[in-house]
Amino acid sequence: MDKLTIGQTISQYYQILPPLEADILISETIKKSREFILTHPQFCLSDAQSRRLQKLAQQRLEGEPIAYLIKKQEFYGLTFYVNKRVLIPRPETEILVERALEFALPQKMLTVVDVGTGSGCIIITLAHLLQKQKKIDFKKWELIGLDISTAALKVARRNARAHQLDKYINFKQGNLLKPLKKLPQHMLITANLPYLTPQQFRQSPSIQSEPKLALVGGKDGLKYYRQLLQELSRLKYTSLKWAAFLEIDPSQKNTIIALVKKYCPNSELSFYADLSGYCRVIKIVNVTKTATLRSQ
Secondary structure, three states: OOOOEHHHHHHHHOOOOOHHHHHHHHHHHHOOOHHHHHHOOOOEOOHHHHHHHHHHHHHHHOOOOHHHHHOEEEEOOEEEEOOOOOOOOOOOHHHHHHHHHHHHOOOOOEEEEEEOOOOOHHHHHHHHHHHHHOOOOOOOEEEEEEEOOHHHHHHHHHHHHHOOOOOOEEEEEOOOOOOOOOOOOEEEEEEOOOOEOHHHHHOOHHHOOOOHHHOEOOOOOOHHHHHHHHHHHOOOOOOOEEEEEEEOOHHHHHHHHHHHHHHOOOEEEEEEEOOOOOEEEEEEEEOOOOOOOOOO
C-alpha cells in the first residue's frame, strides 16, 4: 500500500474536520510546522503517522479538545503544556493578565498570588511580562501560585520550568489563600476560579472533557469567590494592602458587587469588558488610610 502524501492527507481530513483543526493535527503528527505541511504536499507520512493521525481525528470527532490532543495551548504568545488535569487557557483570561500587569508595574514591591493557578498560565505570563518590561528585584517581589489540586500543580511547575521561571515562582498546594502561612504586606491577587453553574456546565458540550473541578463553582457559580472574599474580609482590621483581579461570568456582575460590598465594604471596584463587550474581569482594591498600593 502506497504511503499517503500530505496533499492526499489534507484532501481526506478537510472533508471531516475544519481545515485549521486538520492542519494542527497533521502538523502535530509529523512534527512539522503548519507552514511546512501547506508547502510540501508531496511529503509522505509513515504508516505509524497515518495511524496516529486517524486516532487523533477520531478523538476530535468525539469531542476531545484540540489542546488536550496535542498537549499544548497558546496563551498571550506563550505555549503552555496542558492535560485533562487543568483547564485549557482561554483568550478572555488574557484581559485579566493585561489589567493585573498594568496594576503591578508601578509598584516598588509586591507579592503576586495566583489563586487556583491550574496550568500556571496567569502567574507564569505575568512573571514573563514583568521580567520583560521591568527589571524586577526578586528580593522584593514574590510570585506564588496556589491550587488545591496536586495534579494541576505538577502541570504548573512543568510550565514554569519550560519558561525558565521556576526559580521565581513558588507553587503551593491548598484551598484558596490557606497555603499562605503569613500574608504579605503588599499583595496582588489574581483568580480565575470555577464560576460556572452546574446547568451551564451541562449545557456546554465543548467543555465536557475539561475538569469539572476547575469549571463549576457551586449552585450559583460563586461558591469559591464567596469563600475568597470571606477570607479577604478578615484582613480589614489589619494594615495589609491588597488588590484582586477576578475573572467572572458576565451574568454574575451584580451578585459580585453585592458580595464585595458585604465582605469588603472598604474597597474600590472597577470592571473590564471582554472583546464582546461583556463584563469579564473585576478589580477590587482595598481602601485604608495607610494604603500605599497605587491603583491604575
